[in-house]
Each structure stands twice: as structure tokens, then as C-alpha cells.
Amino acid sequence: HRLWKNELGPVSKEFREELWTRFQKASNKIHAKRQKHQKEINSLQNENSLEKEKVLEKMRELAEKPANSHNLWQNKIQIFNKLKDDFQKIRNIPKKRNKIFWNDFRTITKNFNNKKNKFYKDQKIDVKNNIEKKKGLIDNVKNIIKKGNYAQDSKKVIEIQNEWKKVGYIPRKISNSLWHEFRPLCNDFFNKLKTTKNPKLSNDGRNANKSDNEKQILKRKISELENESNQFENNLEYFTNSSSENPLVKDVSSKLTSINDKIVVLKKKLNKITKKEKAEVAKLTENEGEVETQEES
Numbered sequence: 484h485r486l487w488k489n490e491l492g493p494v495s496k497e498f499r500e501e502l503w504t505r506f507q508k509a510s511n512k513i514h515a516k517r518q519k520h521q522k523e524i525n526s527l528q529n530e531n532s533l534e535k536e537k538v539l540e541k542m543r544e545l546a547e548k549p550a551n552s553h554n555l556w557q558n559k560i561q562i563f564n565k566l567k568d569d570f571q572k573i574r575n576i577p578k579k580r581n582k583i584f585w586n587d588f589r590t591i592t593k594n595f596n597n598k599k600n601k602f603y604k605d606q607k608i609d610v611k612n613n614i615e616k617k618k619g620l621i622d623n624v625k626n627i628i629k630k631g632n633y634a635q636d637s638k639k640v641i642e643i644q645n646e647w648k649k650v651g652y653i654p655r656k657i658s659n660s661l662w663h664e665f666r667p668l669c670n671d672f673f674n675k676l677k678t679t680k681n682p683k684l685s686n687d688g689r690n691a692n693k694s695d696n697e698k699q700i701l702k703r704k705i706s707e708l709e710n711e712s713n714q715f716e717n718n719l720e721y722f723t724n725s726s727s728e729n730p731l732v733k734d735v736s737s738k739l740t741s742i743n744d745k746i747v748v749l750k751k752k753l754n755k756i757t758k759k760e761k762a763e764v765a766k767l768t769e770n771e772g773e774v775e776t777q778e779e780s
Contacts, residue, residue, distance in 0.1 A: 546595040
């Protein structure tokens, strides 16, 4: 059009009308195709805009709905991040809408992150408080044991056990550590309560100590024999190509068999003592409000 209007010179009058008509037809075809193409673009951009609005709405719903646990938040974070990726993949939208979309996107994301961060900040405070609560319960049992009023304070210890179960979330590693401190104290209290009710649990206590000593001796002996067995097995490796009738091989094999037989006997004895102890503990703590033997999840 620029060349036609400004740069190309005039033509003869007899060709002027024909050339102009042809030029207009060609221009109109181009304009028609351009308009059709622009409509297609507009239609596609409108569809993309609608898709972005849908994604933003889903993000907004996630940001507004509260979550009250770590697992729920982790699930929400995973879904929210997927929606963010979906939003960014949708391109080719009207320029005038693009800025509005990005402003909404940033606002929703900021709102989501603020709530997520607040939850985990509050959870840290709650976890710290829960740890202090369980430490306080441990101290309470220790003080009760020091007082020695076992019959009078038995209900208090049972109440403390119930309070322990009600304390909120604590990371498993810390929870287990506190549990391994709390449980022996409660068991110690009820063992002493039994002793005060029946002076005969004194004898049982001495028997328990004797049993523990016997177990330690057995474990130590088993460990020594296992080390000796490993040594003999290592020695046999040097005779892999020797005949089994070799006197030295026969001697080492015989000693190894004897040691392993002793290990089996001692392990059976240790297992028998352990089973007996478990049966005695179960009988001892029956109907006494003893503490659970497994930490609540």
C-alpha cells in the first residue's frame, strides 16, 4: 500500500481502473484472512483466559480452606504447586488481562504461603509446649516416687498416664525418647506399690536383680563364644583346599562345632529367662493401672 500510494509513479488512464480494482480485491482478501486469523486468536486467548481463571479459582480455594495437620498441609502444598505449574503453562492471552492475572496469581500465592508458614510456626510452638508438658509429667512421677506414698498416690500416677496420652503431637524421635524415660518410672512406681502391699515383692525384686545378673553373664558368655567361633571359621578358610581328613582341619572343625553347640544351649537358657521375666511382669502389673507398653502413634 505504501509503494502503491507514495513511491510508484502514475499509469496510463486506460489501465488505472483495472489495476485499482485488482489491487482492492487482493487487499480485501488479505484483510479478510487477517480478520479471520485475529478472530481465531481472540477465541484462543479467551479460552486460555478462562482456563487461567479456573486455575486461579482452584488456587484461591486451596488458600482459603484451612488445614490443621502436617499431612493435610503437605497434600495441599503438592496440589498448589501443581496448579502453579498449570497456570504458568497457559500462554497466549490478551495483554490487558495478563497483568491482572499475574497480580492475582502473586496475591493468592502470597496468601497461601503466609497461612502455611503461620501453621508451621504455630506448630513449632505447640510441639515445644507438648514436650514441656510431657517433661512435667515425668517430673511429677519422679516426685511421687521420692515421697514414697505409693498406696495414696497410685490414682495420681494413673491420672498422669491418662494425661500423657492426651498430649498433642511431638516428633516421633523426641516422643520415643520421652516415652523411654516415662515408662520405666511408672513401672518402677507400680513395682514398689506391689512391694508395699506384699513384702514377699521385695524377694521378687532381689530375684529380679539376680535374674538380670544372670542374663548379663549369659550375654557376655555368648558374645565371647561367638567371637571365638568367628575366629575358628576364619582359620578354616586357610584350609579350603585341604582334605577334611587333615588332622588340623578335623581339630578346628570339632572345636567349632562344640562352640556353636554351647552357643545354642546358652541362647535357649537366655530365652527361657526372658520369657519368665515377661510372664512375671505381666502378672505383677495386672489390674494395677500399669502404663501402656507401646507409645501411642
